Amino acid sequence: MTRETEVAVTFRPSGKTVYVLPDTSLLEAAADADIVLDQPCGGMGKCGKCRVRVLGNACEPTPTERESLSEEELRGGLRLACQSSVCGPIAVEVPETSLLASRHKILARATQTGRPPGDPSVCKRYVELSAPARGDDDPDLIRLEKATGPFRIELELLRKVPGRLRKADFCGTAVMADGLLIDFEPGDTRTELFAVAVDVGTTTLVAALLDLNTGDERAVASRLNPQTRLGDDVLSRILYSRETPDGLNELHEILIEAINEMIGELVEASGVRRGRIYEIAFSGNTTMQQLLCRVDPAPLGQVPFVPAAGRGMLVRTEKLGLHIHPRGRAYVMPVIGGFVGGDAVSGILATSLAEQHRPTLLVDIGTNGEIVLFADGKLTAASTAAGPAFEGARISRGMRGSSGAIEKVVVDGRLRINVIGNVPPVGLCGSGLIDAAAELLRHRLLSPEGRLHVPDELPDDVLPDLAERLVPHDGKTAFLLAAETETADGKPIVLTQRDLRELQLATGAIRAGIGILLRRAGVEPADLKSVLIAGGFGNFIRRSNAQRIGLMPSDVDRCRIRYQGNTSLAGARLTAVSRQARTMAEDLARRTEHVDLSTDPGFQTAFADAMIFP
């Protein structure tokens, strides 16, 4: 049995429990629980922003922690998550101020821009009107406007308002979305004001239910994008929509159905009424957003890959078949180009990329790798077809970062793996894949060209535990991560030569894209203030391993590489809770220059170079 006895770490107030290898940092354990802590210093223990309180047996404080925290704080269980490790089963309380994207920080940012904090598009006004009488015979809507201020209204609701006003004795709650009256609800319903933010990934869908009064997240749901069964990357889906009769409708409808099911899960988990969800903010790549809206993606499948719309779209959810409030609305993010979509705009928005003072790079690793550079006040963006390797697709035993996924692979004398959910493994997610490849390179089982050595080619000093894991698989050599006796399905989990080629392609494409953007802007990797890594591809990427396989430039100080979590979802959240964020998103999309890597004369060379592991 190669698996260590994993240790349970429970986070409060969320109550989420993860199982991690002993010695895992609290920062990484938190990331496993989808809690992204702030770490402006890059996890060096210098900024003190990631402080958490350990309930139970905390590890001994490190010297760095002693510098940052007082004796009394340490006695009270306070630790720096980037420094403190897991020694045994513990509970960890995470103060909201330590979160990367805390409500306070979002609101603070909104305040900096001079706008009132918490300014969602949808708002409610409770009114108590006098009933009409002789000499007080204003039209119903004018009576209402005198209390709420002017609004627009659609015919469908106009037909209902007079009856509703009378039934409710002219007291109730007006629901307004950007100056459009979308409902008049009897009684005072102001506390029930919800929206959903959705990251529409090529491979993964994530939805969060948000309380617009507080900005709090009330529930989260995620699942595989069901379109995956019709093609596992955007180009294959564009092809499907073009060449299959009714293919576009099919792609659209299975996506909508999945989102409706997720909304059902959110509603069930939170107890919130579906009719009190008034908006959904969507963020995804250009193709996903067009499929969501049933806009033919054909022009995205051929040179020069042109999107239909550039600006964000406001659409009645009813027209998309989405089930929230009957007059609810969907906001779909603006896009930059055919392969730099709303998800990239979300990333720029959520990371405040355009507010940095020194060159900063944002790399969103999904089925496509989107790369955005901010330097000298200019935003440039490019996209690479990374492929779905990091999300588990096209990898023989690949899977999403969910229960049963090997998410961490460590070699210290022998191979150790960590499995999400403390269950027997069923596959390998993106972070586990990077770890495994990095360890194979480090221990010389893998050549820089990406070839897995056969056992008799191995150097003599290779660890026996690793050497023994080079096993025949389908007539070729593969690397065994978990034997059939250890796995949930009784089949071995191996890493094949083909899996490693997929990883090489994905890594090379991103690395080459980074290189081109930096070169065009005249920025050296060492000049970068930070490299922000985003993506919902599983879990915490170990930066040293990302550099080892060449995904991240090796000449960037490791502490400058910072994990940002799912910035596509974070951007969608921001636009759901703040009109100001929506305006900013529109502006960012239009001012970002779109670089078509395939037309860059240096790209093919850079790609070929980047395919070689450092």
Next chain:
Amino acid sequence: MTRETEVAVTFRPSGKTVYVLPDTSLLEAAADADIVLDQPCGGMGKCGKCRVRVLGNACEPTPTERESLSEEELRGGLRLACQSSVCGPIAVEVPETSLLASRHKILARATQTGRPPGDPSVCKRYVELSAPARGDDDPDLIRLEKATGPFRIELELLRKVPGRLRKADFCGTAVMADGLLIDFEPGDTRTELFAVAVDVGTTTLVAALLDLNTGDERAVASRLNPQTRLGDDVLSRILYSRETPDGLNELHEILIEAINEMIGELVEASGVRRGRIYEIAFSGNTTMQQLLCRVDPAPLGQVPFVPAAGRGMLVRTEKLGLHIHPRGRAYVMPVIGGFVGGDAVSGILATSLAEQHRPTLLVDIGTNGEIVLFADGKLTAASTAAGPAFEGARISRGMRGSSGAIEKVVVDGRLRINVIGNVPPVGLCGSGLIDAAAELLRHRLLSPEGRLHVPDELPDDVLPDLAERLVPHDGKTAFLLAAETETADGKPIVLTQRDLRELQLATGAIRAGIGILLRRAGVEPADLKSVLIAGGFGNFIRRSNAQRIGLMPSDVDRCRIRYQGNTSLAGARLTAVSRQARTMAEDLARRTEHVDLSTDPGFQTAFADAMIFP
């Protein structure tokens, strides 16, 4: 045969021919042809605004005309329409500058307000875009926006635009309605830009097709409001909608069907393509507008008679079932109160009532009589249930002012009638009814209380021709206008005691309403700069007769009473061709005080008094 040989008068450029009695003024003949001439002096021959050119045998010029026109002008056939009469068959050319609501005047008014002339909500932009290419890969809508300026777009059209752009090689015409892109048409279609203006009367529907590039009217259609068969006034229709299963839908649908048929007539008459009509502007009373939009009128049927909306509504015509451009829009006028609707707002707008320098009264005579007073910068409005007598309903042989209607009744030695269209008469329209009653009063066949004398009560000196016309009818005395040998259907056309009671009620209600509004504002009839009479109730009302029956105050100088034509239609036209007019309409509706006559303590007395003919 009591009918004179009528004389044909043909107007140019419209080509319309009417048949009038000899000695009819050209002003009146023009009104018969739906041509409303400007006459700021009230038809006294002083202002010279109503000049027309008579082709053929013009009457000798009057001394007044000799003062106004040069010898050369007179020789060229120029006459003042208010002074010159019809002597024999003639053609009359009407310069556009002599029209009350000429395009030049509308545009001049728009210019006075500082806005560019001719500023319809719908406009077109022809664009020739470069096709996308590598390095020029803007989203389609951004590419279009760079040529047209920013616009909004609905999902339905967004789905079509990329295909259309490519099919049209990126050249075509963008159709914009208030900043919303509603179509992209291949080729240059700028010359084809049309709207329809509709007066939705309780009894009569009138629709005009307008060329938005020039403001010109291209065709007109009118017909009976088909709802009439379900109730001949607004209250009976509100009752019908409340008490009949599916009654509201039925009322809505037969109206929409009639309007669609009228649009069909406009399209056929003009050769304009239906898909090039982008907007319809509607003006009607509050109940008609709510039935048009299928908004339950129930609250309009009970105290305090409250409308649903106050502001104008912009609705997709598709949602109303109207067939113009598939993404066309309907603008429905703002309303003032439950019985002072969009037609009254149209009247205020079209007559520039709120721009007068001295107290001015506007009386719109339809199934309801709407009265608006402008005095001391304030607008007050009231409505009276005049009933449909002036539109021919509830009158035994009543009819609209269309072919076969007796529209003029004159007694000079004997009774003479004029019939619209020079055909045997089939009934009596509003102006004929007023004429007949006035003549009966003048010749003492009718008592001030409204009782038709029986033959043996008549004074001795009554004209024999009139005395002989008092005939028994259904067991009572009636007045014979046309014997069965003279009519189209072989049945006599009589005026019954009941008809005269209906007229008395209608007249009394309007007269009382005028009295109350004047009293509340402290304005004496003699202070009125002018009384503007509007309504599509048939034809030219002879002012002396309107005063004789008490419809108009007798202490207003006759030349101050001015006929304005169908101002409801004129207002709808203005809002179709000018955004500025739409803004003005919204403003006028909100600043007009609505007076509920039924709550005025003096109304019942005033009504009873006004029922007595002067």
